[in-house]
Amino acid sequence: ISLFGNPECRLALISWVANDASDEAVEAMDRLIATQSDTYTNLIRHRAAEQRQKRVEEKFSPLMPSGLSKLLKDGPPNNIKDLKTLVLEEMEIAQRKLTGDDLDSVAEFWTDNGVPRDEIRCRDRLAALIGSELYRYGIERITEADMPHTKRVDLVFARGRMQLPVEIKGQWNKDVWDAAISQLDAQYLTEWRSEQHGIYCVLWFGEIQAKTNRRLKLHPEGLDAPQSAEEMRAMLIDRIPEARRAFIDVVVLDFTSGKA
Template sequence: MPANAADLQALVVQHLEDIAEEIRTSSGDGWKIFWNTEVEKHVRPKVENICRNALLSLLTPRLIRHGAVAKPEGYYAGSKDADIDVDGGTLVLPVEIKLQMHDALWTAAEGQLQRLYTADPLAGGRGVYLVFWFGPTVDLTSPRDGSPPPASAGDLKTALVNRLTGSARELLSVVVIDAGPPDPTLQHQQVRRRRKAILRVPRASSPTART
């Protein structure tokens, strides 16, 4: 069980980042649970609440092992509800979710998460801002300051973190989950590298026949 709000935040962030890494590097197609399909073709991302529920199915069993429970739409001070509420007994952690095409992508971390949810006394001022990235071919809300739009999940996270001000820099964590289709070129390169690695493995010499 986490000892304080900072511990709970660190625990949740670590598991979210582990999930994000598994989605990108596992041999399966974990990213597909966040997409709508037509004739087995992934044509558009699912809506925010469906993506949230899919993520909860991956996050919940991990947190239960630590005595924490993640559930949708927890209610905070002022009757406001965050997308995910992590309950750690005497602690809570709000998680606000946005898709890359949401109008409030660049403002929700402070304007919504911090202003409305982290003020709850049990949250200790802490929260997690989580964004789903679906790739550069999907609509993206451009930064309002005129800076170039991010071209990757990593670029988006850096841009979001750099926009945090004041106490938000210390108390909020930003997680970006790359749920975009893998680049076919990169997949081909990874297959080639694996094949080369297999070919480089020395074969065990066969035992010499006794006479």
């Protein structure tokens, strides 16, 4: 785009690429998103979201009667939406356990000094908490799964040709406010088996002392910090283009019950 000095030419080029739903055009938009931010970045992300929506609609196929029968019988997931629904249900159950269970599961995410553990430790404990219940559906849990362009996503739930990426960020991560789009959407949901669907999971520990380096990162637009996991979830959803909200589910898990 920098080769075109005329703003009208730049806008025309962005529109021309975004209106094409081919693999090559999608990859071209991903490359534009990955370039250094400028005044066109938000427009490019918006048009890329519309492009992916168009691509999904062109490839949509309705659920066949056989698949519907399996779903009604509580069988294994028949499509990526079913798979995502199951994972989200297990995450909800995990949240209930974290709020309070006889095993005190939430303690695994805090050190003895009352500091949240690092992202990798939290991810591994979370995967163990939600993955085992999915085995009965033949769903495999994979950490650090390979993605396009030599990238790796934190967690994947896979069955057959379906693969659901889950990106996990602690509240202290410098990219926590933008990773749903800049990382999960732009880098991982291009993987064909995801069919553009994924989950963005944030680990919420509430107010933490600054010296621990686990405090919530400030909102990029200077908004007041959320006071709860639900408030954070709403603010994160607001940062996702509307065209992508049906494909990217946001989960903010609350670990504050383990705070000393």
